[in-house]
Amino acid sequence: xSVTKGLEGIVATTSSISSIIDxxxxxxxxxxxxxxxxxxxxxxxxxLWHRSLPNRxxxxxxxxxxxxxxxxxKEVLDHFxxxxxxxxxxxxxxxxxxxxxxxxxxxxxDMSDDANYRKAxxxxxxxxxxxxxxxxxxxxxxxxxxxxxxxxxxxxxxMLSGKEPxxxxxxxxNKALVLHADHELNxxxxxxxxxxxxxxxxxxxxxxxxxxxxxxxHGGANEAVMKMLTEIGAVENVESYINRKLENxxxxxxxGHRVYRNGDPRAKxxxxxxxxxxxxxxxxxxxxxxxxxxxxxxxQKNLPPNVDFYSASVYHSLGIDHDLxxxxxxxxxxxxxxxxxxxxxxxxxLIRPRAEYIGPGMQKYVPVEKR
Numbered sequence: 001x002s003v004t005k006g007l008e009g010i011v012a013t014t015s016s017i018s019s020i021i022d023x024x025x026x027x028x029x030x031x032x033x034x035x036x037x038x039x040x041x042x043x044x045x046x047x048l049w050h051r052s053l054p055n056r057x058x059x060x061x062x063x064x065x066x067x068x069x070x071x072x073x074k075e076v077l078d079h080f081x082x083x084x085x086x087x088x089x090x091x092x093x094x095x096x097x098x099x100x101x102x103x104x105x106x107x108x109x110d111m112s113d114d115a116n117y118r119k120a121x122x123x124x125x126x127x128x129x130x131x132x133x134x135x136x137x138x139x140x141x142x143x144x145x146x147x148x149x150x151x152x153x154x155x156x157x158x159m160l161s162g163k164e165p166x167x168x169x170x171x172x173x174n175k176a177l178v179l180h181a182d183h184e185l186n187x188x189x190x191x192x193x194x195x196x197x198x199x200x201x202x203x204x205x206x207x208x209x210x211x212x213x214x215x216x217x218h219g220g221a222n223e224a225v226m227k228m229l230t231e232i233g234a235v236e237n238v239e240s241y242i243n244r245k246l247e248n249x250x251x252x253x254x255x256g257h258r259v260y261r262n263g264d265p266r267a268k269x270x271x272x273x274x275x276x277x278x279x280x281x282x283x284x285x286x287x288x289x290x291x292x293x294x295x296x297x298x299x300q301k302n303l304p305p306n307v308d309f310y311s312a313s314v315y316h317s318l319g320i321d322h323d324l325x326x327x328x329x330x331x332x333x334x335x336x337x338x339x340x341x342x343x344x345x346x347x348x349x350l351i352r353p354r355a356e357y358i359g360p361g362m363q364k365y366v367p368v369e370k371r
Contacts (some may be wrong), residue, residue, distance in 0.1 A: 001090035003356045012190070012351070017048055017339050018182040019246050027182060028052070041332070042066065045124060048182055048339035049117075050051035052307045054185045056297070062121075063152075069125035070146035070155070072133065073104040081133040081136040090327045091214040093134045094127075094204060101126065102203030109201055114141035116345060127209040127334050128152070131327045132159035153177055156331065161319060168280065172273040172314055177338040179266040179307055180329055182336030188219075192337045193344045197351040202341055209337045210330055221327035222315065226322045229286055229312065230294075238292040244302060254309030255297050263304035277317035286313040313317045 004010050018027050025032040027044065028051050035044060039053075046054040046062050054062060076097055083093060102108045133143035144159045153174035157165040165173070168342045183189070192209035195204065213219040229281065232241050245252055257264055271290075278287040290313055295307050315325050 004320075007353075009345075010027045012185060013193070014319065015185070015340065015343060016051055017336065017343060018184050020259050023260050023265060025183070025265050032179065032265055034267070036178050036354045037176055038062050039178055041174050041181070041335075044178050044181050045152075045223040046362045048335050049120065049186070049261050049342065050063065065121050066125040066152060067146070067148040067155075069122045070148075072101070072128050072129045075104060076130070077133050077137070077143055079338075080134050084140075088138075089214075090131065090134055090323055091210065091219065091330075094131060094327050094330060095210045095214060097130045097134070098123070098127070098203060098210060099207045100199065101130075102207075106202070108203055110248075111199065111201070111345070113345075116162040116202055116342060120342060122302045123202070123206060124204055124334055124338060128156040129159060130333050131324065131331055132156060135160055135321060158316065163292050165318075169277065169318055172277055173318060175269055175273060176311055176314060176328070179269060180311075180332035182333070187215075189335065189337060189340050193340055196236040196341050196344050197348055199348065202338070205341045206337055211334070213326065213330055213354055219329050221306070222329075223322050225312035225327070226316055228253060229289055229316075232289055235285060235288045235292055238289055239296065242293055242296045246297075252293070252297050252301075252303075254312065255301070255303040256355050258305045260304075260306070264306040266307040267310060270307065270314050271305075272308045274313040274317070278313055281317045282319060283313075284314060309371055 016028065018025065019029075027035060028047050030039075030047065035047075039047075043053055043059060045066075050058075076140075079097070080093065095132060099102075099121075099351060105119065107119060112115075129146055131301050136143050144162050146155055146159055150164070151170065151174065152160055154165050154170045155174055157169060163190040175349040185193075191212035192205045193337075196205040216224070228241075232238055244251065272288065274287045278284045290310060294309070297303055297305075312322075312325065315328065316322070320328070
């Protein structure tokens, strides 16, 4: 057996959901550039789950189903009030809430195709309600009930702030959701597939995915980017800050990617939205700092920015708390996780790789009194 650390370059399964070939990301064969500029997140959900874009009737039905299933059991929302709020990261709250949600679903252990699809609808509909409810409860505010007349993107921003978003805010958030929806066999998606390959239930699969995303080497990069921008403070401080980091061989968050060699194709879309939003909010310094950081890191390390880099200033401009950035990633990626979970169920085989043993050789047991 030969060992590949981190399974880098190992093809572990087949999938018809998304692909990364020659630095081009596609969802079911549609280029991410095409979808980011033209598609709604609801269309992308349908595309990932059904492998085709919806017609008008199919889209209307999915939109209705998501709206009708967005409410969360009161017991789950009340549970947030029991948490030690000052210590709980929103990703930990989300992980726990999704697991708890399964206890209130009568179909949780029904493994039929129809039941699993209905659960997928409910989970996709409810995860934004959970994230926004926790964000409000920890501030002593009551959750805002979802509306049935808003898009998925607009409804999230409405439930978070209690105010209906502007058209540009809705556009920016919809674009971010589309860009984060799926990314082939990344760590959290692989984790979800491993979990459900045992024929565990869909709630277990999604909880496992969220647990994997919680780690800073997968989720959390955009939160770290915003922390960096806050520390820098002004454009004139960028060069000394970045040069010091590079001299100390410290990682600059939001740059480079395990899969892409010539740049993340998603980054440019959020860069454009960052420019527009920061100008509108009077916070252009965050965009200007980001551009200068990009120029320095790209020229000195030949590392282009990834999708997380400019999403930080986009989310900040939308008034979103910085520690909610990774839960927002989860809100979007749930569409991809669920697509992969359903695909795994369709043609399942238990995922059980091997490990090369590097410990001691054959040893002889010695009674405890002689050790």
